[in-house]
Amino acid sequence: MFVERACPDDVEVLVVPAHRCGVVVPEPGEPEEIFVVVVEPPVPSDAAPVLETGVDLGMTPAYGGLAPIAQRTGRRVVIVDLPGTGHSQPSLDCPEVESLGDATASDDPARLTDAVAACRARLQREGVDVAGLIPARLGEALAAVMTALDEPRWVVMGHGTTAEAGRQLALTHPERVEALVVDSLVADPGIDLDPLVIAVSDLCRAEPGCRRRYGDPEQDWRRARRDLDRRPLSVDIPHGTVRIDGATLERGVRWLTGPVEGPAALPAFLEEAATRRPGPHLQLLAATLSVAPPLCVGYVPKCETDERLVIGATLSAQCPTAAQLPGWQGVCRAWGITTDQADPTHLTGVPVLALSGRLDPFAPPELIDSHLQRLAPDAHHVELAAGGHNVLGVECTRTVRNTWLAGDLDQPPSPEPCLQDPPTFD
Incomplete structure (x- = not known):
């Protein structure tokens, strides 16, 4: 059942197109409420609406960033606060x-x-059953939203860790999913960062002026980790001092090359760490660490202090x-939740577009293809050469997605030359 309600301030301030808010109650009398924002396209459309699961579990959806999907795709967009987060109730705040x-x-x-x-x-x-909010169970919550809004077919879209909730929905209700779009699957949140740094170093060497400005990122990485483990660096910020050791530096690399600043900032960041001269990147890391909660910086792909985790x-x-x-x-x-060792069920029979960044610290290229083979072996995989985490923030990949949704979903998307553009280090 869908119950329309007044939109809260954080929606009204950020969402410009015509929209409405409400909650979905999966079962009569149930205390759970799933909050949604329904955004209308500029021109009414009979196309399947987009069910948007947000950017990374634990984060309130970026309503202002997701609302333009309605204009870009020409489809109604339903932005869901997944159970436990945002305005949905009960909350899993700790x-x-x-x-x-x-x-x-x-x-x-x-x-x-x-x-x-x-x-x-x-x-x-x-x-509150905390195990009831693992991705396999979140798929059923999304199905309840689809039923309550009484639309027969949907395009399901997820990002980072929310992508698995969308995949679970497609597994259990394939007849209701016209297509699944997943951006930046998280293949391994603890992957070794050496290949990422080496890849960025190679790109830096190929760009005139990058080595001259920042030195060798690979050498800086090894030097900084070794030095900071022996002698942590104290970074002064307006409200105190933050200690940066080798482990914190690794977390900083994941955090920085995710959606915060992207891979292009890595040479400058590592140069600051290796020379022990804090500049804007180390200062930003220290300021974020000073106010961030635990399990945020470097643990999840998106950790920004102006958005609640x-x-x-x-x-x-x-x-x-x-x-x-x-x-x-x-x-x-x-x-009370341990690793699920069961082999995942393959998703087949539903068109899937998987978008990823070649420089993603949570899903490197050597893992993403094998990860997709386990999860959605028939997926069309598109890689952005300069991309980190959450590549739909870039116009090039949005064009790929929009063109594919408007065409034959069984065919791979048309290659866009911009996908191969290297990062610019400045």
């Missing part, structure tokens, strides 16, 4: 964890796991695949 701050959690892992366990215990007392939703999303990784083991045990 104030017990967020109050620690990143620095405390990094210095005292036991306090972090105790806080995670305390949050889980409180939510259980309130009747719901720690409980992040844990429910990440633990099925990350519970054995360093940094996740203790918190996932405390959250």
